[in-house]
Amino acid sequence: MSDLVRLDVDAGVGTIRLDRPPMNALSAQMQDDLAAVAREADDRRDVRAVVVYGGPRIFAAGADVAEMAGWSATDMLDRSRALQDAFTAVAAIGKPTVAAIAGFALGGGCELALCCDWRVAGDNAKLGQPEIKLGIVPGAGGTQRLPRLIGPAKAKDLIFTGRFVDAEEALALGLVDQVVAPDDVYATAQGWAAQFSDGPAYALRAAKQAIDAGLETDMTTGLEIERLHFAGLFATADRAAGMTSFVVDGPGSARFNGR
Numbered sequence: 001m002s003d004l005v006r007l008d009v010d011a012g013v014g015t016i017r018l019d020r021p022p023m024n025a026l027s028a029q030m031q032d033d034l035a036a037v038a039r040e041a042d043d044r045r046d047v048r049a050v051v052v053y054g055g056p057r058i059f060a061a062g063a064d065v066a067e068m069a070g071w072s073a074t075d076m077l078d079r080s081r082a083l084q085d086a087f088t089a090v091a092a093i094g095k096p097t098v099a100a101i102a103g104f105a106l107g108g109g110c111e112l113a114l115c116c117d118w119r120v121a122g123d124n125a126k127l128g129q130p131e132i133k134l135g136i137v138p139g140a141g142g143t144q145r146l147p148r149l150i151g152p153a154k155a156k157d158l159i160f161t162g163r164f165v166d167a168e169e170a171l172a173l174g175l176v177d178q179v180v181a182p183d184d185v186y187a188t189a190q191g192w193a194a195q196f197s198d199g200p201a202y203a204l205r206a207a208k209q210a211i212d213a214g215l216e217t218d219m220t221t222g223l224e225i226e227r228l229h230f231a232g233l234f235a236t237a238d239r240a241a242g243m244t245s246f247v248v249d250g251p252g253s254a255r256f257n258g259r
Contacts, residue, residue: 005033012197014047023061038089049193062107094205100189122182200238201258
């Protein structure tokens with residue numbers, strides 16, 4: 001693994017840092033590194049929540065077009081699975097995740113932000129899916145995750161036109177969840193993640209999995225997914241600690257150890 005993507009851990013919060021100046025263009029190597037780092041973040045017990053961050057000036061400007069320009073259809077068929085798998089690895093992190101978006105989050109950068117549970121953007125941010133202007137469509141989940149997040153009509157507008165939206169419009173669309181000053185993006189995202197650093201890890205994982213899986217199915221199946229997660233958590237030490245603390249000391253005083 002190269003240094004293009006790294007995992008930094010501090011007080012229970014892991015930061016997946018994209019570091020390929022000047023634009024964090026998501027090359028094939030970077031995609032592979034992203035997948036490996038995302039799986040590491042998911043596996044590590046000392047990581048309880050995750051920030052995805054491209055640095056103070058840019059989140060990610062999309063795929064490396066110069067790298068792809070000479071590829072054939074068969075080249076892309078061979079590569080596209082790894083591309084999607086890298087982004088799916090981020091979406092599958094079983095812990096709260098937040099994208100810290102400064103500057104541009106375009107194409108693959110926007111798709112990467114869509115893989116997170118929460119999105120904090122600087123008021124200078126620009127987001128979009130401009131692939132149509134290259135004669136292609138989003139290939140790392142944009143045609144699937146974006147309409148699920150903001151609705152099909154709004155997603156089609158962004159994907160059909162390829163236009164960029166600023167932070168204010170992104171907030172109105174539901175594409176981002178919080179807008180702050182550019183210098184406050186990372187600290188705000190880290191603060192959001194830090195609230196889960198001593199939380200009940202298995203309950204948080206179960207909540208995320210139940211919501212994400214339930215969105216892909218009918219209500220009856222979704223309720224069954226919820227029921228099984230709910231019952232399974234009665235095997236955890238955190239459930240015992242949480243309920244005992246509630247009975248003895250009242251709500252909000254439980255101490256969890258992530259077991």
